[in-house]
Amino acid sequence: MTSEVQTPETEPAGVHEPSEYMTLNMGPQHPSTHGVLRLLLTLDGETIVDVKPDIGYLHTGIEKNGEKLKYQQVITLTDRMGYLDNMMDELGFVLAVEKLLGIEVPERVKWIRALFCELERISSHLVWLGTHALDLGAMSVFLYCFREREKILDIKEMTSGVRMMTSYFRIGGLMADLPPEFEPRVREFLADFPHRVDEYEELLTQNELWMERTENVGLLSREDAIAWGCTGPVLRASGVFADLRKTNPYSGYENFDFEVPLGTHGDVYDRYLCRIREMRESLKIVGQALDGMPDGPWRIDDRKIVPPPKDELGTSMESLIHHFKLFTEGLRPPPGEVYQVVEGARGQQGWYVVSDGSAKPYRFHMRAPSFYNLEALPAMSKDALVADMVAIIGSTDIVLGEIDR
Amino acid sequence: MSPVVEAFVEGVIKAAIALGFLLNSFAIMTIMERKVVGRMQQRYGPNRVGPFGLLQPLADGVKLLMKEQIIPARVNVPIYIVAPTISVMVSLMAFAVIPVAPAFTAGPYRVGWWISNPNIGILYLFAVASLGVYGIVLGSWSSGNKYSLLGGLRSTAQIISYELAFGLSIVSAILLAGSLNLPEVVKVQSHLPWFILIQPLGFAIFAIGGIAETNRAPFDLPEAEQELIAGYHTEYSGFRFALYFMAEYINMVTISALATTLFLGGWLPINFGWFPGWLQWLDNFLLWVPGVLWFLAKVSFFLFAYMWLRATLPRIRYDRLMWFGWKVLLPLAVLNVLITALYVSLQ
Numbered sequence: 228m229t230s231e232v233q234t235p236e237t238e239p240a241g242v243h244e245p246s247e248y249m250t251l252n253m254g255p256q257h258p259s260t261h262g263v264l265r266l267l268l269t270l271d272g273e274t275i276v277d278v279k280p281d282i283g284y285l286h287t288g289i290e291k292n293g294e295k296l297k298y299q300q301v302i303t304l305t306d307r308m309g310y311l312d313n314m315m316d317e318l319g320f321v322l323a324v325e326k327l328l329g330i331e332v333p334e335r336v337k338w339i340r341a342l343f344c345e346l347e348r349i350s351s352h353l354v355w356l357g358t359h360a361l362d363l364g365a366m367s368v369f370l371y372c373f374r375e376r377e378k379i380l381d382i383k384e385m386t387s388g389v390r391m392m393t394s395y396f397r398i399g400g401l402m403a404d405l406p407p408e409f410e411p412r413v414r415e416f417l418a419d420f421p422h423r424v425d426e427y428e429e430l431l432t433q434n435e436l437w438m439e440r441t442e443n444v445g446l447l448s449r450e451d452a453i454a455w456g457c458t459g460p461v462l463r464a465s466g467v468f469a470d471l472r473k474t475n476p477y478s479g480y481e482n483f484d485f486e487v488p489l490g491t492h493g494d495v496y497d498r499y500l501c502r503i504r505e506m507r508e509s510l511k512i513v514g515q516a517l518d519g520m521p522d523g524p525w526r527i528d529d530r531k532i533v534p535p536p537k538d539e540l541g542t543s544m545e546s547l548i549h550h551f552k553l554f555t556e557g558l559r560p561p562p563g564e565v566y567q568v569v570e571g572a573r574g575q576q577g578w579y580v581v582s583d584g585s586a587k588p589y590r591f592h593m594r595a596p597s598f599y600n601l602e603a604l605p606a607m608s609k610d611a612l613v614a615d616m617v618a619i620i621g622s623t624d625i626v627l628g629e630i631d632r
Numbered sequence: 633m634s635p636v637v638e639a640f641v642e643g644v645i646k647a648a649i650a651l652g653f654l655l656n657s658f659a660i661m662t663i664m665e666r667k668v669v670g671r672m673q674q675r676y677g678p679n680r681v682g683p684f685g686l687l688q689p690l691a692d693g694v695k696l697l698m699k700e701q702i703i704p705a706r707v708n709v710p711i712y713i714v715a716p717t718i719s720v721m722v723s724l725m726a727f728a729v730i731p732v733a734p735a736f737t738a739g740p741y742r743v744g745w746w747i748s749n750p751n752i753g754i755l756y757l758f759a760v761a762s763l764g765v766y767g768i769v770l771g772s773w774s775s776g777n778k779y780s781l782l783g784g785l786r787s788t789a790q791i792i793s794y795e796l797a798f799g800l801s802i803v804s805a806i807l808l809a810g811s812l813n814l815p816e817v818v819k820v821q822s823h824l825p826w827f828i829l830i831q832p833l834g835f836a837i838f839a840i841g842g843i844a845e846t847n848r849a850p851f852d853l854p855e856a857e858q859e860l861i862a863g864y865h866t867e868y869s870g871f872r873f874a875l876y877f878m879a880e881y882i883n884m885v886t887i888s889a890l891a892t893t894l895f896l897g898g899w900l901p902i903n904f905g906w907f908p909g910w911l912q913w914l915d916n917f918l919l920w921v922p923g924v925l926w927f928l929a930k931v932s933f934f935l936f937a938y939m940w941l942r943a944t945l946p947r948i949r950y951d952r953l954m955w956f957g958w959k960v961l962l963p964l965a966v967l968n969v970l971i972t973a974l975y976v977s978l979q
Contacts, residue, residue, distance in 0.1 A: 249778060251778050251779075251782075252778075257861065258861060259859065272785075273782065273785075273786075273950070360946065363946040363947060364849060364850060364852070364945070364946045364947030365944070365945065365946040366673070366942075366943070367669075367672060367673045367943045367944065370673040370674055370675065371673070371674065374674055430944070431946075434945075434946065436850055436945055436946045436947075436948055437946050439948065439949065439952050440946055440947075440948075440949055612949060612950075612951065613782065613859055613860075614859050614947075614949045614950065615949070616859075617859050
């Protein structure tokens with residue numbers, strides 16, 4: 228992402244000598260660039276000599292817009308950054324603000340948050356698997372994955388009223404408690420889903436064609452992966468044990484028993500296996516969270532931070548004033564800055580929030596894992612073919628909404 | 633009427649029937665493919681136009697005809713216009729020698745269920761089918777688009793890597809039949825077992841080559857949607873695009889028909905001859921079903937297999953296809969021909 232990328236009119240370096248290289252513009256409207264990524268490929272035949280990713284086509288100015296909104300309102304924006312694992316985005320921001328405020332949420336809130344984040348990880352990995360397989364021509368897997376994702380979206384809708392942009396996690400707690408039909412629905416999903424993963428694996432894992440397309444493609448060594456700042460499944464597939472849920476637990480993850488799948492080669496196939504296993508591990512966490520879900524309040528009882536219960540508004544003047552003040556003036560964290568990292572579906576999502584004591588964040592910034600994983604793209608695509616490029620982009624599992632912000 | 637005129641009239645009538653059959657099968661296949669693949673993917677496929685969505689091909693055809701045919705600025709216009717017609721013409725021509733059912737007698741005339749019956753039918757078919765790549769290469773080159781160009785290059789690479797093995801797999805069938813005449817090949821299979829049983833390897837090579845020949849998944853490299861957008865027909869729109877589409881589907885019918893003729897006994901019924909007495913009625917029924925229906929049933933089986941493969945398999949990479957064609961299929965095909973030749977000469 229150097230300045231050369233911004234001026235696509237200039238020829239890429241190395242093309243000035245009389246060679247047979249061809250420059251191919253891949254994207255932003257290309258079926259396999261997952262949104263609006265643009266790649267400038269320099270090709271020798273179909274072999275890739277050079278790759279220059281060009282981003283910014285989905286720039287939304289979300290971070291800047293957030294400075295004009297109150298803390299509670301910013302949550303709706305975070306949903307729209309990494310829109311495939313948006314509850315992790317919510318969690319990161321909410322945890323950061325709670326850290327600023329110096330409050331601790333009830334146990335039940337932590338467990339519900341973790342449960343939803345793991346469902347979200349599964350749903351995000353399902354989108355990845357579907358689109359990745361579609362990119363490589365196995366189109367049925369795509370529709371199977373979306374069938375299961377639909378069930379997760381239904382669960383989210385049942386709980387928060389919205390299928391994708393839930394805004395369910397709030398500062399100091401949640402939007403509402405779990406509905407009574409939540410548990411049976413999730414249990415149903417828990418019973419069904421392992422067979423579905425088996426089904427995907429049956430179609431792909433030992434499939435000769437699939438292995439040929441993914442094995443030893445897009446190799447990223449351990450050292451390179453660390454040097455480029457990769458996180459999440461991309462880093463773990465290269466064999467690095469790095470999972471914040473284990474190394475740096477937050478939101479009650481220390482209560483759960485799960486494994487962190489690691490790869491050995493760091494090729495596209497390893498990233499595939501890692502994510503498939505992660506889905507199974509996430510399922511374990513969902514099951515444990517459901518079994519051991521503690522009772523208790525679903526938000527803290529601080530009227531300066533969370534609104535009073537609705538039924539008090541008609542009888543208590545004090546509650547009415549709190550309600551009015553909270554929604555007109557917002558909450559005011561003390562001045563300071565915090566950094567909170569959560570393990571998203573794509574890697575470490577870091578949230579940096581600066582408060583100047585007002586009701587709106589002075590600045591907030593997200594460390595988007597996709598951005599760093601994308602930067603490793605040229606390192607991964609050495610001597611690859613155009614067909615491999617598609618596999619490699621798919622295996623990094625980028626979300627452009629998160630990269631461009 | 634003089635025999636020349638008679639032959640001419642007969643040819644025209646049969647060609648008209650074959651054309652109608654092929655164009656209709658194209659229409660039916662587009663809807664069948666979407667329905668079959670849809671069902672395999674837990675969805676319905678088109679079901680809004682007409683009963684069960686059966687009029688969908690008509691709607692698609694009308695839409696494509698009415699659409700503006702965009703000619704981009706940088707194309708080589710004459711070649712750009714001619715290329716899709718080459719593809720579709722060649723695919724239609726290939727069907728001329730396919731024997732659908734045995735010849736029958738109608739009054740003073742002996743009529744065959746084929747348009748033409750040259751003694752070198754297989755050679756003709758093979759030659760014509762190989763011409764099909766010209767439509768793709770010319771279309772991709774004249775489009776002036778880099779993605780199209782890559783698609784064209786891939787299709788050339790593809791044709792040289794599978795065509796040899798494909799041809800050799802046919803040779804093994806010809807050796808067994810002792811004739812290049814397609815109706816003869818079928819007739820031989822009425823006293824020998826069907827060639828798929830004696831030539832399983834030859835059939836496997838033929839089937840793989842046939843999928844590559846028709847550019848279908850998992851060998852749909854020249855039009856790999858996710859890599860090359862649409863490959864050679866990226867810049868085509870409206871009815872010219874429909875022509876490419878039509879050529880692909882008619883080629884599928886032709887290859888399936890050829891596979892039926894060479895390896896599955898063409899119009900011959902399934903008749904193992906070892907049915908026990910109480911199953912005699914089934915035997916009689918199978919013999920009673922007309923040859924045309926047997927032929928159509930076998931062709932449909934292959935067409936279904938095409939759709940099944942498309943719904944299941946990922947796409948192969950083109951360097952792997954070449955590797956597979958040269959290093960696996962070709963040696964196997966040569967070996968197969970050698971063994972078959974040895975067997976035939978020893979008899």
